[in-house]
Amino acid sequence: MTKRYLNFYENFNCLAGDCPDTCCSGWNIALSDEFISANPKYKRFIRKKCFKNVNGRCPLLQEDGLCEYIAENGQENLNSVCKYHPRYFYDYGAVREVYFSLSCPETAKLVLNFSDLPAVTIKPEVFPVEPNDIDYNLFVYAEAARNEMLEVIKSEDYDIKSKLSFIYLYGLKLALNIKKENYTLPDTAKFVRMSKFYNVLTEKNALKIYSVLKKCDCTRSSLHKVTGTALENEKFSFNEFTGINNLLYAFVFDGILKAAVYEDVLSEVKYILSSFIYFMTASGFSEEVYKNSPSPLHEKIVTDYVREIEHDDKNLSLINNSLKNFAF
Numbered sequence: 001m002t003k004r005y006l007n008f009y010e011n012f013n014c015l016a017g018d019c020p021d022t023c024c025s026g027w028n029i030a031l032s033d034e035f036i037s038a039n040p041k042y043k044r045f046i047r048k049k050c051f052k053n054v055n056g057r058c059p060l061l062q063e064d065g066l067c068e069y070i071a072e073n074g075q076e077n078l079n080s081v082c083k084y085h086p087r088y089f090y091d092y093g094a095v096r097e098v099y100f101s102l103s104c105p106e107t108a109k110l111v112l113n114f115s116d117l118p119a120v121t122i123k124p125e126v127f128p129v130e131p132n133d134i135d136y137n138l139f140v141y142a143e144a145a146r147n148e149m150l151e152v153i154k155s156e157d158y159d160i161k162s163k164l165s166f167i168y169l170y171g172l173k174l175a176l177n178i179k180k181e182n183y184t185l186p187d188t189a190k191f192v193r194m195s196k197f198y199n200v201l202t203e204k205n206a207l208k209i210y211s212v213l214k215k216c217d218c219t220r221s222s223l224h225k226v227t228g229t230a231l232e233n234e235k236f237s238f239n240e241f242t243g244i245n246n247l248l249y250a251f252v253f254d255g256i257l258k259a260a261v262y263e264d265v266l267s268e269v270k271y272i273l274s275s276f277i278y279f280m281t282a283s284g285f286s287e288e289v290y291k292n293s294p295s296p297l298h299e300k301i302v303t304d305y306v307r308e309i310e311h312d313d314k315n316l317s318l319i320n321n322s323l324k325n326f327a328f
Helices: 033-038 040-045 068-073 080-084 105-112 136-154 160-179 188-195 203-215 223-233 244-261 265-285 297-309 313-322
Strands: 002-006 087-092 095-100 120-124
Touching (some): 002 244, 080 087, 087 244, 095 244, 105 244, 136 244, 160 265, 203 223, 203 265, 223 297, 244 265, 265 297, 297 313
Antiparallel strands (some): 087 095
């Protein structure tokens, strides 16, 4: 049995009370049955297996940014979501992949400031292997395809525009092959060549993405202010930023394999493209919005976006449905 994760996160440590944000507010924190039964003293705070937020915050979040439960009991029997966030796990038989949510400021900081080449770390780990209905041949195929994409992203021979175009064109072919149960890998070199003559970073695409984001429920952060300003302006400039290749590597590692295994790779590819169109244009509309943020601008842009979109099933579904028939 093996565990895989990105080398960005080797030195991850929760900032706890020193975090410029907190993962204990702005969303409903799901509780395990074990935690609920073992902690009857917190029953008054629980509704539908979630903590009832108080002014948008977990009722156990203290003013110093620390957790009342941890202060009294330590982390040993902490609720699983609280214990592992921002980590989340996907098991593919005897392979476990560990992903880190980029809604966490420390995660975003590690990714955007990582100076070595990105890579997948593989380590042995013992964990219970649960039965699953994953098609093994599809898993092996999707894994190989993701590896091809990651190698292109890691290469210094291509610019970010070409890499994003490659992901789109390669992803279209990958989705078609999976639909036909044709497990022949797309020709990477062919799609790299094609990507040099294709551009997904257009004002038309940006306007579409911002129009969709404007419909999302993004009132828990300043993302709705950014989208509103952008749509008033309607002039989009695409800007690279420090760590953008690392960020793309993380998005592809986190999303492509599980999407392909569940035969929805095209939705994931379009989500990645829409995310990077936002990341590369949002700075032009964000400086005033985030002028008082303790986090660097692009770290804040990324964490706000991921928190609002990936942590809200309705927002994520809205984006996927809106882009279903959209060609970049």
